[in-house]
Amino acid sequence: MPDNPEKDPDRSRPISGSTFARTARLASLPVGFAGRTTLGLGKRIVGTPANLVLDEVQRRTADQIFSVLGQLKGGAMKFGQAMSIFEAALPEEFIGPYRETLVKLQDSAPPMPPATVHRVMATEFGSEWRDKFPTFADKPAASASIGQVHRATWKDGQEVAVKLQYPGAAKALISDLKQISRLARLFGVVAPGLDVKPLIKELQDRVAEELDYSLEAGAQGVFAAEFNGDADIVVPEPLAHTPRALVSTWLESDSSLAQIITSGTQDERDRYGEAYVRFLFAGPSRAGMLHADPHPGNFRIMPDGKLGVVDFGAVARLPEGLPVSMGRLLRHAVDGDYDSVLEGLRDEGFLKSRSDLDAETIARYIGPFVEPAQVERFTFSREWMRAQTLRVSAPTAEGMGTAMKINLPPQYLLIHRVWIGGIGVLSQLGATAPFRAILEESLPGFAEG
Template structure:
């Protein structure tokens, strides 16, 4: 058995242990209920321990497992407060931590990608990784011209690991669904699988980063590090030091939280109009607040191509919901395939379902909080509630899936930051359809 298949078998075994562990805890939970503990106490304990195991296993892995864990991390703000501590700690670790690969493996990849004389291209190269990503790790170095650079090196066998992880994770989608109530996990896994090939070739990521760097060149609020060199499994970019949003989430001051939230919102909504692309990997490890007040954005392996900017339909939906125009809103949803043909829906119930989601646009500034996000998740996840049944009748067209996920991810980070953001002003400037005079689909 070669090293790669052996590692794949080991990874599969770790992932396969998850449902077994959950089943054992559920059985133990029933035992505790028989000796007098309440269902709520037992449920909270089982959920907390499940979270610890799930993310402990994902955190030991790379590839698709870590990528999935990072995608889940932005939903942490939606987890109820009584369960949040173990989730928060485990998810935060997933945003930046993974076991490093051996130095000899790093050098071998560099030689394969940059040539045998790769070391001559650097004045200095630190063999100790500075950070870990889902399919590679980052080393700090000095380019031959004196520039400080970040060198991202892909893990050997990352492609096999991604395939194996995602196949295994799809089998357990119902288990993960319990960790992020109100969010469909299966489409998330399918989307990760579909864009996997793009992320494995760093040349595509380099092209995307170059496009973002050109679009935001000289911008007073956003910095995108320039690409220095690229190959299929190695990418060299400018090194940037800053305060990661994960740190600000933990201990940031109020002004710092608000500034980070505003910058993130502006970057998210303005990128499609400015670059024709949407940064599609929103988790706190990919954003840093710099000393000069700018937001630094890294990791462009996942992007959505939006050459015409954000769809105008989204702006129209928000505006109609704000105005309470239920009939016009339902007709727009039907026209744009958000309602399956033949489905009967009450316009006022659809408005009641969507209206709370546009609360951030009702005033000049809005406080994005965990409590607000939790209330939305609880509302649409209540099996006995009207909103649950309305939501089940709505449809998310495939071309909106990534935009929806990324927007929800950005909102999740703003709620983790507990940031007060002028959302209405930002959306009015950058979201087509929101501030237009006539609400007609286009």
């Protein structure tokens, strides 16, 4: 949005903010990184241990990245949301001061002024739009990266949520994502084991889909039908849509998983953490799609105890369900058969053609990640997540030496995003869940063998 949207004289200007200001903020990041790495090199020359230098560069880089992303909207905010679920991997003494900012980034953004909202409504639903919406709250009930949601009454008297896209959102989103693509190297410093470039490319490739609310309405309608009457999940039904507006049944909710992460009881963390991961895994088999935006703000806590799921703009279309090969690979790892794991990784394209990795190294690299699937119930935690991140980012053969040789095939991009993101959320929650049983129920190939 403009720095001062109420006084913005040019209503055609992208609401996601000043292009110049956003670009300047983003451009400051590589410059800062260059300075930090130069400082690190200087310390190496005078004898500071390499791991301490890297730790300092990581901390300063993460400090600047999250500070800048916290000020941005549009594509930058969307990428910030995607990245913020990985905060569980960062050291507690660093991430503590930023956790509140990251949670807010996941769940809110400054609203459009009422005059702009009315203009968007007239554009999307006609000049007599109030005939279709007898009541309409000018103040948004929720805001996100490219749009905001208003509570209203539909023409049949039903309470509805009206999702409106910010004017100029498409242009701003595409511009921001182009700028953010330059930051891949910086995120690689913060989380060396994470392949950020494919994530950025995946976001760019799906901009058109996320900007088309008609496509979102179609995906949401399938999920709503498939989960209708579910004991744990509720999905709002889409009632009407245009390419830039979506009307859905209203979900009465005052909080989300973001609030449970901040202040939930352990019972709430366990209960909603299990419902969350069960939904993510069940989507492909029940709806033929994977909900691909797993940040906590999209998962609402309902008065009846169910978990409401919103925002179906980003989905992976998997008509055959999750890949059977994925389940088989995990089963081989659980069984300790890393020769088969190595062969499967090569067959699926996870190992580059010239990779010289052996089964023993793969076992040391992957083994600890398999732990949640080896026991009846597993307690996820920030400490566990950080330990895995530190382990795979260590400058050793089974750490960065292995990570640098692993490829991420394009067909696994969204699956990888949801898998890692889901584990990140469970770790933020500190949830105990029957992860193995969930895999046996919903991951094809895992129960075999």
